[in-house]
Amino acid sequence: MPLKQEIKQKLINEYQAHPTDTGSAELQVAMLTARVQQLSEHLKANKKDHASRRGLLKIIGRRKRLLAYILKRDRDAYQALIQKLGIRG
Secondary structure (H helix, E strand, O other), rough: OOOOOOHHHHHHHHHOOOOOOOOOOOHHHHHHHHHHHHHHHHHHHOOOOHHHHHHHHHHHHHHHHHHHHHHHHHHHHHHHHHHHHHHOO
């Protein structure tokens, strides 16, 4: 179950770096975070869905690598992003 188009468009409008940006690292992290939240809710109701649990772990790993890239590139942007998304602490 992918993200709904309305949610995706809202994230794009909020996190895009410039008007034609659809794939910057910050935007990807925001979309992955929304997906993590969606899958976490699904797994609360479906505790035995191990395939979705594996997918969740893969998404978390991808988000972690993107966050490491953003941290290496620009520490202030990293801090602002994790604060805005409410992750890491």
